[in-house]
Amino acid sequence: WLSQNKKYTPRNSLKAGMIHALAKGQEDLIAQAKAWIKANPEAKAPWDADPKYKIPGGDPRNPKIAEMIFVAPAMIRKESKGIYPAPAAILAAAVEGAQVDFETASRIESRYFAQLGAGPVSHNMISAFWTQLNQIKKGQSRPQHVPPQPTTKVGVLGAGLMGHGIAYVTAASGLEVVMTDKDQAAADNGKQRIGAIVKTQVDRGSMTQEQADGILARITPTADYHKLAGCDLIIEAVFENRELKASVTKAAEATMDPSGVFASNTSTLPITGLAKASCRPEKFIGLHFFSPVHKMQLVEIIVGEKTNDETLAKAFDFVLAIGKVPIVVNDSRGFYTSRVFSTWSNEALKMLLEGQHPHSLEMAGLQAGMPVGPLAVIDEISMGLFDHIRKQTLADMKASGEPDTPLAAAARGDHAAPVVEKMLSLKRPGRAGGAGFYEYTATGKHLWPELTKIFTNDKPQMPQQEVIDRIIYIQAIETARCMQEGILKNAADANLGAIFGWGFCPQHGGPLQFINSCGLPAFVKRAQELAMAHGARFEPPQLVLDMAAKGETF
Incomplete structure (x- = not known):
């Protein structure tokens, strides 16, 4: 099997063959370790101890293994959507390494590892899941002058x-x-x-x-x-x-x-x-x-x-x-996570209203790196809730005298409202209601075929990359606005909040790291192109423009 960055409990690690034994405590651990050393004074790995050692199950020359290797790249592509380079590299290292001696196999693996380690995906994910996660856990956003406050x-x-x-x-x-x-x-x-x-x-x-x-x-x-x-x-x-x-x-x-x-x-x-x-x-x-x-x-x-x-x-x-x-x-209204989460789902609804095929939207979400497609997400939350939040937000803004600007209208999802209202009128509020963008059966779910008749109707289709860009850029732009407005204090909270909160593309290391990876001048250029084509909600905030001009990053 190929490692998929999953966490294993001690018992499951033993079952998978990743460890040899479990200990009940520190004393038992030491006792077992001493016993093992005595029983294996010159311990060697199986491939070193036996010159005739063969890989359990066979190597790539085995017909059954060769057959599996033939379809494995397609299986990996289906799972990774081409986002993560590691699975294909692991497979290549395993197949190539299985046909040579252990020392050569180790060099092959090291070269693949070096390529991955120096790549942008590795850089982004290490930045998020190591550097910034540790910054958060060390209390970067906690008042430093306040002593520990335990809860009882x-x-x-x-x-x-x-x-x-x-x-x-x-x-x-x-x-x-x-x-x-x-x-x-x-x-x-x-x-x-x-x-x-x-x-x-x-x-x-x-x-x-x-x-x-x-x-x-x-x-x-x-x-x-x-x-x-x-x-x-x-x-x-x-x-x-x-x-x-x-x-x-x-x-x-x-x-x-x-x-x-x-x-x-x-x-x-x-x-x-x-x-x-x-x-x-x-x-x-x-x-x-x-x-x-x-x-x-x-x-x-x-x-x-x-x-x-x-x-x-x-x-x-x-x-x-x-x-x-x-x-x-x-x-603030919607805080950070609820505010930015709604942007990509509303953007998908706007594209559906424009006539983009539902399958294109769902695949674009996955290709962007989101955990599921946008229509599936909306079905899970329910369109009734989307509609309620939008109307409640508008009522609250009127009650408080807040100006109703185009950006405010976009933030509450006015541009996507016709789709929600249409689906509610058809009594398809989402999964909890038994029907939404998807049909739900005893054996699974599939996109409702009538969606194409209602919204698509053979309208011209945008290139898939344009759809992906709209999904990712709208989230990054709104996150930058949250930074500009002082809702967020630092990049670590922004990036990890997005990844852990609503599943923002982990390979990009969070929305602000995505902006960094693009290069701020290039990000500004693409955002302005999207704004010209699709509306002012894509205009990069002044903070990003200023940082780009100064050569700064988040």
């Missing part, structure tokens, strides 16, 4: 999809959790869903039954807010409704630790506005988790106008304590 007991308001997920990851880190809902039955149902998660982990061998029992024992489901007494961090995870959030905020603050922090898991509602319901707005902050919580690594920390440094430090330390990656953003 956490309250989670809401036992639904997000609430029970937050409760699970918190309890899994060793913290006590009180999980509330509207009644005891709803709270108990949330804990049952957590039980299903830990059962899956136990069945897979990634968790012992003892560990699972410990997690469940640390979670108290209840409808009684008085049990929140002593909680020094409360995370609200109820429905995206201002009145409901205000109600639970007041109820929880009446019983929680007076010095504690209150956090909202909202994904779109401005934190400063929600904090008005709090009697301690300086202790109010946003903790935006992503679904499914136990699988997604990112937590977006949103700082409101009155949030103080101690509150930010406590939130940051908590996110690290539960094993997540924290990024820090300043409050």
Whole structure:
């Protein structure tokens, strides 16, 4: 098999043959190591110990292996979409190395490795997943003057999809959790869903039954807010409704630790506005988790106008304590992740409205490096939610007197709204509604054939690279706008937030690293070409123009 950068548990590593044995602890480890050394005083690898050694299963001269090698490049292309050079290099090194002696094979492998290591994909991914990830974990965005702020007991308001997920990851880190809902039955149902998660982990061998029992024992489901007494961090995870959030905020603050922090898991509602319901707005902050919580690594920390440094430090330390990656953003409409995520999905809807074939759009998303196609993403989220957020944003802007500029209209998705409205009128809201851009059957899903009749109708098609560029550039441009507006503080938060938050093309190392890789002058030139062809939303922000003129990078 070819390595795919997957993480293996110790048990799975043993099963795959990557390690020889497991130890129960340090003493057992030392004992086993000494025993192995005594039993193998002159240990050699199999290929060195036996001059007649043959690769298990055969080499490329074996007809069955040769047949597999013949189709392997196509299989790799299907998986990698031509984005990542490593899989093809691994296959080539394996095939070539299997036909020569071990020393020669090692040189072959080293040369392929050197080519990959010096390439742009390697550079971008090392920058993101090593340099910048370590910067984040070392507290680059945390107030440095504030001492460690440990959390001892956490309250989670809401036992639904997000609430029970937050409760699970918190309890899994060793913290006590009180999980509330509207009644005891709803709270108990949330804990049952957590039980299903830990059962899956136990069945897979990634968790012992003892560990699972410990997690469940640390979670108290209840409808009684008085049990929140002593909680020094409360995370609200109820429905995206201002009145409901205000109600639970007041109820929880009446019983929680007076010095504690209150956090909202909202994904779109401005934190400063929600904090008005709090009697301690300086202790109010946003903790935006992503679904499914136990699988997604990112937590977006949103700082409101009155949030103080101690509150930010406590939130940051908590996110690290539960094993997540924290990024820090300043409050704004949509924050960072929700704001930029919507740009590429809305851009795809605009291209569908222009007549681009649905298959072209889905493939362009994958070729760009996104985890799934844009229409599939929208189906998962639901078009009803897209429509609700757009209309709510417009209403909020009118209520606050914000100017309705072309960029503001593009940001909320007005240019894509006709597609959403058409699909909703056809009662195809997305996967949860049983039908959307895709047809859903017992055996899988496929694009709804009627899409081409409704939107495409033999209209001229853009070159595929143009589609890919629109998908990538719109995200990079909006990220740069967030930097210009002060929503983002640094490139590390921008890049890792995009990759971990909505799956932005990992091979580019994040949207700002993509701009760096293009070269800022070249990026500006291409963005301006896209703006001329497709609208002002592609105009590069002044920050990028200034940096390009000065020869700077992010």
